[in-house]
Amino acid sequence: MGRSLPLFFEENSEPIDRRIAVGLRKLGLAMKLQAWEQANHEGLSPTQGQILATLSLEGPLSGSELSQRLGVTLATISESVRALVDKGAVVKRPDPRHPRASLIELTPQGRALAQKVTTLPDAIVSAVGALSTLEQEAFLAGVVKIIRSLQLSGHIPVSRMCVTCKYFRPNAHEGALPHHCAFVDAPMAGRHLRIDCGEHEQAEEAQREDAWRRFVQPE
Ligand code: SF4
Structure with a gap:
């Protein structure tokens, strides 16, 4: 007859949903750090890097659309867009959908920068690939x-x-x-x-x- 082992882990484990949530938080942190490093390497703030990545994926967008996509305030978007205009990475042009609004669009220089900050880190790609x-x-x-x-x-x-x-x-x-x-x-x-x-x-x-x-x- 087999030995009866104590069910230690049945009584001493965090619920699995909580452990998955903790794991996701660790993954999120790792991804964020990688994205910050990539943006920083190109002389950009994290939000500026995210704006370039979003414009590269979706084409020209208004400030409100960027705010909605990135989940940050319009004031933060406006400040980052001003900095990106100064760097020559984006330009503003009139939005044909709303006469008094502007669309933010990548310049060729901004497109090249976007390509650099949107590259998925090799370590993460290979971890998922495994x-x-x-x-x-x-x-x-x-x-x-x-x-x-x-x-x-x-x-x-x-x-x-x-x-x-x-x-x-x-x-x-x-x-x-x-x-x-x-x-x-x-x-x-x-x-x-x-x-x-x-x-x-x-x-x-x-x-x-x-x-x-x-x-x-x-x-
Ligand atoms: S269903 Fe929509 S989101 Fe999915 S592949 Fe087709 S167009 Fe893209």
Whole structure:
């Protein structure tokens, strides 16, 4: 008969959700430090680096749009944009959508700088690459769910993910590629879900809720 071992860890472990949250905080800190180092290396503040990265990904944006994307105040954006104009990294031009507003746009110099600060650190890419395919897929699904939840509670700005996109058709097909992107009219699997897609267009609230229901509970 086998020896009965004490269930020490059943009684002496932090709940798993808390341990995952602690792990995410450590990862977030590591990512932030890397981003700061990259920005600092180019003579930029962290916010200036984030502005360049966002403009590079999305094209010209207004100050309010940058404030919304980065989750920082309009005053902080204005101050950083002024510094970036002085460095010759961005220019302001009239916003055709709003006669009295301006759009902030990268200059060729700003585009080159953006490329440098948006490169993902090798250490992080290789750490994620060391996970098995199954682990990566489960991680991606978890990340999508956590980001959506934080967006709904207003803790992070809107991220351009498939699950909030008007082109996303969850569980539209049988088989290994169950989802569908109506923008490119192609099927996709869970491992193809995008976290920051250039073609993303935010769906109306009712569509987002319906898509999420069909995504997590296929009919
Ligand atoms: S356009 Fe992009 S975000 Fe939208 S469903 Fe297609 S891949 Fe996903």
